[in-house]
Structures are given as C-alpha cells and as structure tokens.
Amino acid sequence: MGKDENVHTAYKNYAPEAQEQKLPGGDVDMEPLAEHASLLSSLAMTKVERWHRGEPRLEEYVGSGKLKGKKAIITGGDSGIGRTVAAFFAREGCDVTIGYLKEEEKDAQETKKLVEAAGQKCLLVPGDLVFQETRDQLVAAHLKEYQYLDILVNNASQQIQCPDIADIDMDNVEHTFKANIIQYIGLTKAAIPHLKRGDVIINTTSVTAYKGSAGMLDYSASKGAMATFTRSLATQVFGKGIRVCGVAPGPVYTPLQPASRPAEQMEDWSVGSSSVLNGRVGQPAELGESYVYLATSELSTGTIVHPNSGQYFIP
Template sequence: MAGDDSVITAYPNYAPKKFEQSLPGKDQDMEPLAEHTKVERWHRGEPRLEEYVGSGKLKEKKVIITGGDSGIGRTVAAFFAREGADVTINYLPEEEEDAQVTKKLVEDAGQKCLLFPGDLRSQETREKLIDAHLKEFQYLDILVNNASQQIQCKDLAEIDMDNVEDTFRTNIIQYIGLTKAALPHLKRGDSIICTTSVTAYKGSAGMLDYSATKGAINTFIRSLAMQVLPKGIRVTGVALQPASRSAEQMENWGVDSVPLWGRVGQPAELGESYVYLATSELSTGTIVHPNSGNFFVP
C-alpha cells in the first residue's frame, strides 16, 4: 500500500523558528534543537525515525574531529563512535557545555572521547591537539577538518577586512596547518575528510569571503589528494549548506527552498556521508553533496 504523499518527513522539528545567536553559537540554545543521532528511514512510502546503529566499520580507529562539540561535528563523533572509533574533539573553550554532550554520546556508544578545547587559529594549538590525541590514543587514523566560521555581509563596500582575514585563518589556513601537523602520523589506508560547502560551487551574495574559503578548501582537497596518493592516504570532502543566517532568514528556513523534503536537513542526515568517506577505499579527491536537491544558495 502506497504511503500518504502529504507526509514528507518524520522529523518533528523541520521548521526553524526566528532566532539569532552571537558567534560561536551553542547547540543547546537552538530552538528547536537539532537532531544528531536519529536518521529518517522510508518504508514503502512511510517515514520512520531510527537511532543510527553502526556495524563496526571503524572498529579500533582513532579519530580527531574539529568543531566536534555541536552541529555536524557532534553527529560525526556520535556516528564514528557507534562504528567503533575512539574520538578526540576540538572546540572553543566557550563551547564546553556542548562538548560535554558530545562526549556523553561517544561514551554511551562504548568508546573513549578526549576533549581538547583550544583556538586552532594558532599553529601551536594545532600541534598541541595532535600531541594530546597521540598521547591518549597512540594512533591517528582519520582527521576530520570541520571547524569553520561564517560572518554575513551583503555589501563588499561594508565588509570588515579583519573579519575577512579571520575567516580565512579559521576556515582554510587552519585546515592546512592542522593537516600539516597530522600528516606525519597518518599511514597507508588512513584518511582526511574536510567539511566544505555548496557555496564553493554556486557562490553566496551574503557570504563572499566564506564562499571563497570553501572554494579554497575544495582545491586543497583535490591538490592534497594528488600529493599524498603515493602514500595511500585518502583526502575527501562533504559539501554542506551554510548554517549561519539572520533571525529573519532562520524562520521557516528550508520549508520553501529545499525541493526534496521541504525542510532544512538535520545533522543526523549527514553523518553517513562521513562514515562512507572514512571507509570507502576507492574514494580520494571526492566531494559528496548531500543537499536534498537544493543546488542553489539564496
């Protein structure tokens, strides 16, 4: 029997309300809360929400995830843990409350979680992150470069150049510096996964500098993939929709602009993309696009 065509999602919180946070935002302050561990499964036209269950794909792997306290970083930490990985997450000190929630998700999956607060705009902090992870877990098998920032500005004439430089330091220079520190400890069969954005392909009038950093990340992914190919290390990426918006833009975000489901995606729906890239031995230089048919950025 065919499902009810009027039912397009099992997620109860698909329409965000009008709200705004100062940076860095806190996951616990969102209204409604995002979903990090339950995935939507369709059975003969009917949607169901189910907890993501791993199958040992990442058993005994040791992983670093930047920006792992909340958002997609939290989901990746939870999914990787459910696949058998121990995880180190990096985050800013003011995001400690969110980080503790992620740690509990990892530990509830039976895995270890090392918390490492610190600002990765400093190369010293990047190197300390690698050292702390290796001291705790001995090995590094997967690096997930995920932390970034977005600051909107609709007019280039009004853009703050300090913000521009800070966005480049945070989004791309940080990726390069942390990967440099991690690379000597990666082995054949290991992988680097970078979070990028659809804005690298379509641009964004309100996030010019952010979009430029994401284009740089795409080039970084493909260039580094070629450089480390002889070492058997894979480099891949996931292109996501940017999440920062004004209060007016947040209200009902995705209801009219996402063709497939008519709602903004949940972090939990993106986690399997990272699991795939962490386990697919044939993927390098690959960037996947889990965007629900929404190829344009408003």
C-alpha cells in the same frame, strides 16, 4: 513561518524558530534542538501508505563495526555536523578527539556523552585553531591519549554574513580565512606525519563552494579553497596511500546558522526558502553516513560527496 505539512520529512524539528545567537553558537541553545543520531527508518520507507499518512519513523543510527579500533580527530566536534560525525564514528567503533572553542564547553560535554554511550572514548581538547600552536597541541594530545591517528576530520568553520562587498569588514574576512582554510591546512600539516597507508583526511566544504553565496562572499570563497585543497592534497599524498576526500553539504541546521543570521531569517530560511530545494534544511544526522562512507571506502581519495538534496547539480 509555520510548518508546511507538504514537506516530506520524518523530522518534527525541521522548521526552526526565529532565533539568534552570538558566534560561535551553541547546540544546547537552539530552538528546537537539532537531530544528531536519528535517521529515517528504511522499514518505514518501504511502506508507502505510512509515508502518505505522515507516519515515517525515525530510528537511532546503529553501526556495524566499520571503524572498529580506529582513532579520529574531529574539529568542531562539539556541535552541529561535527557532533554527528563523532556520534556516528563512535557507533562504528571509533575513539575520538574533539577540538572545540572553550566557549563551547557545554556542547562538548554533550558530544562526549553521545560517544561514551556508544562504548567509545572521547578526549576533549579546547583551544582556538586559528593558531598553529593550538593545532600542534591538539594532535599531540590525541597521540598522548591514543598513541596513533587514523582519521582526521577538518570540520570547524566560521561564517559572517555581509550582503554588500562595500561594507565587508576586512578583519572579519581575514579571520574567516584563518578559521577556515588556513586552519585546515595547518592542522593537516601537524597531523600528516602521523598518518599511515590506509588512513584518511575528510574535509567539510560546502555547496556554496560550487554555487556561491551573495551574502557570504568570504565564507563561500574559503569553502571553494577547501574543495581545491582536498583535491590537491589527494594528489600530493596519493603515493603514501593516504586518502583525502570531502563533504559539501547543503543548508544544515547547526548553531553556526543562528550565530550568523538575524533571528527572522532563521525562520524564513527553512520552510519555503528559495535556498532550500526540498522544502527544508537538513538535520546534521543526515550527513553522518557520508563521513562513515568516506572513512571506509578505499576508492574515495579525491572524492567530494554532495549531500544537498539536489540543491546544486555537480556535473
């Protein structure tokens, strides 16, 4: 499907090509590449005539020291939303540790370049986080490098489509829950003894946790569990002064999508799709500020923010 000129966006890459990858997928192999650090310029937004002529401007996100001196662990930080979080945190003065699969090494190196270009350190720790030993090792490696931990971003997830429950592969279901909600709980268990008053845990859930997904029953169920886990843990650790919050994005252009959809669906999934309210999927860069806000807002505990372009109304 071609680009729709009526779609209001400054991103020239908002309409993906037909493409398919194998899980876990790679940012470097996407066509076109996703955007991780550029946002619509507020200056351009104030000039309505430029908007109507299709000339809104993108500018690189520039931080203001909101996370200066902080140290964060970000899972799935090699690509997609995780790479954006790493870039935004680094531009706010935060050193990061990235947890990722060994198959994602090329993407992880690109994220490291983004972080270091912002003047911050980036520790890469490969490993499969479905295993508790790997989760423990990730936290230990981070502490060895930085001595302390301020922010944990549970972000890495898996999704596999299956349109009919009669055909669902229970091995896939079990692995999805291990890679998603069980991983979040296990890594948090490893990290929580090292968090202190004022620190924060941010969980990436999904709009599918609230509206469901006919084609991804197990994925959406695991994302619903993440939302409940976020609110439950926030209550449990409230007395320790540790905040727990989450982000529930709508559809976002990440490697997880071509790795879990047929090639033709990637093309149809964007412009004009009934699953995308504003006419296009989101770019990872558009979510970065949500994570910065939650990492800095003292009032955010138990909060889940919903950057989904109005796709689903949260009462």
